[in-house]
Amino acid sequence: MENFVVSARKYRPSDFKSVVGQQHITTTLKNAIKNNHLAQAFLFCGPRGVGKTTCARILAKTINCQNQTADYEACNTCDSCLAFNNNNSFNVHELDAASNNSVDDIRNLVEQVRYPPQQGQYKVYIIDEVHMLSSNAFNAFLKTLEEPPKYAIFILATTEKHKIIPTILSRCQIFDFNRIQIKDIGEHLKYIASEEKIEFEEEALRLIASKADGALRDALSMFDLIVTYSAGNKLTYLDTINNLHILDYDYYFKVVDALLEESIAKTLLIFDEILKKGFDGQNFVTGLSEHFRDLMVCKDPQMISLLEVSESAKERYVAQSKQASLSFILSALNICNYSEIHYKASKNQRLHVELALMKLAKLPQAISLAALAQEDSKKKA
Template identity: 40%
Template sequence: MQYKALYREHRPEIFSEILGQDHIVKILRNQIATDTVGHAYLFCGTRGTGKTTTARILAKALNCTDESGGEKPCGQCANCQAISNGSFMDVIEIDAASNNGVDNIRELRESVKYPPSIGRKKVYIIDEVHMLSTQAFNALLKTLEEPPENVVFIMATTDPQKLPQTVLSRCMRLDFKRVTADVIMGNMADICAGQGVEITDDALRLLAVNADGSVRDSLSLLEQCLSAGEKRLDRDTVLEFLGAVPEEFYLELTEKVLTHNISEALIMLNSALQEGKDVKQMMKDWMAHYRNLLITKYVKDPEDMLNMSQDNIVALADQSAKIELAQLNASITTLAKAINDARYSTQARILMEVVIVDLATGVEYGQPAGQARPARVMSTGSPAISMPARKSAPAQKPKATSQPDAGAKPSSAGADAGADQAQTVGNDAGSDVQPQTSAQPQTTAQPQTTADSAADLEDIWREAFEMGETVKPSLNTMRRAVLSEMNDKEFKVIVDSPVFKSLLEKDEQLICQLMEKQTGVRRRMVCKLKGQEADKDEDGKLDEMAQQATDVLGFNVEIK
């Protein structure tokens, strides 16, 4: 007999065998018993929760020939067996991922006109229905709204938000929940008992956590462990087969970081990688460890939330007591950024090592040592975006900006209050009272334009391309550009290669949208090569000199 995978061998055949979806089973059972089955269903939920399996069981119930008066489907009659084997003519399964064109839907529309050949109902199961094209959905609408009397549509999807509203409104939507860890553990324990394998609760809990609510994933992981032929499975054995790292590793690694023992932490990482562990998975698990520390810090009895042994929970509680909330938040944020960067990097190990060093030294990830991340200040009233100027110290008062010239006659308002106002201009930038003198006073504080402004622009640009990479991976070309200037109408980026310049200009609309999300203002992009920008700066200086000469001499001056 041909070998079947565990998830196929233990696939439910009747309603009572479905795991963790009692709310859906109750609805379908009642509709079968009262003969009020709808003409179109939409099964939504994450992978491995039983959408396709439930669709097949519903098809069996509609065509079951059992007359004993028991619950349908019986799972034993000829029709139920044929549907299980995939040989029943009146149950048609369609993979919308590979049959997503309008021509495929037109063929379906033609086939629904014919009555069932064997059973009472003709059932169409359309899997991954969100993959259909817009034209295919439009072609399906009329048939979906008014199908023939003996036709039932059952559509399954993991992304219901991608379906048109016109399709959603024509279906009965049933949402499949993630199956709880306790239900998954009980199912795996029964399978292991049936195969004569002893498995510990800790091993079951570890498999259930890694399955993340998916019954199919849990059985695939269990099959991987059973394939070794072991008669007893404990937590350490499962960790070895899964290539995962135990919780104790992250407890010790975090302790090294807290005590600033960078050397030992890096050695621990190297040892784990030499054992064949996946560095990207380690980054995710380490962030999950910091999340567990956050939970144990505030939840009194976190056993149900964490799904781990009591010994590990006690160790987590002890470690979380040593960490301040701000440090926990910073660690989780740092790891989240590193995980995002590792998605498109071939050197994920280096990123992990950088994270260890940054967390141990307090340096912010992605920033030079000793440099704090600057606060972003948006100023919509000024022509450029920059950091606000710091207030001058009391000793740094404006030099004679409000003092009238010796030979000039002060105005009536400026003569009386000039001295007092000269003292308040430097310290009170919000004052509306200004001295009237023959010379124009300089009462406006100048913003800083060196380190603060450059750091602020760099911060805005970095957040824009990080967001862009999640939308369109090819936008990582933004990393090769530098945001040099920004005003209320445009922002200027500098690149050092014509190739990257053309790639950025190709994605100009998307980049402008990303910058609008960061700054709140829609601007156009100006992209320049590095050499071109230098030439333009030189020309601007010459033009400025010519204008100054024109103002002094009284006639037009041109510098060639």
């Protein structure tokens, strides 16, 4: 029986063009290789799961490639590339600073730097989670980082740039990695699903991409989990919301419809059903705020591009936004925001949310009365 390989490893990019959502980084690195403007120390910083270590490895492989392609990618066929792909390259050294953060660990690394590569042009040192190095270890590293041998290149990676001392930052060329866009993650998941011959619903992939919060590795882990749950044949929206414990947006449409009808009974019954399914009151209020935000976006055709949902869901948002006035949506956002801020301090959290929902249900009436009062004052004037 063949061992299962998680998607994050199986589909890890092996060249710059396959890196997802970091074109500003990959273009700069390829131009540096093309023009022979390689710095000797790089700092890759950004959130988890966005490709920092992957880009460091691709850079290390590419600069030692013996037959670079016309667009300055690694050939993946020469001895150097094959050795790298098989994890037995003597020119690439990786150090996990989370578990090797002492002065002695850095001294051992500095000692290794003294010896030139036996084969290839560069020796590359990738130090992951570099912010975990102790203050003394940083200081022991300073001189080598400032004046390394010509064949040595250091690539430091971190999720917490602010923890790195300024003297290290000043010696590095800094690259800031972005959170990956929902659209880019969704497209990559589509590619993997087609490669694995898995049927999928686009709304399910969009939900995974949204839940990942810009981290592609998180999205791939969730993707593997849901594929396993569905016996590996089809990935559905229903399986996704059940597995990730996400409240179906259909509930928010029902709640807003009940609020526009000014029906307190309907609204509270829907909220009770949500609680019985095991969802937290604060998560519900947060989701309702996001729903009102999406309705507000739909009020202006120029802003609809800010709505990151499927086409079928977009039609529902546009239709519901036409039923609600902008005054109602803005007032609702204000009430939801207040409820979210004070949720944890409340002694009776269920009642706290129910009071907010009751206020929301009476908003249309309050807005109408305010409009009538304004008209009366104008007539008297």
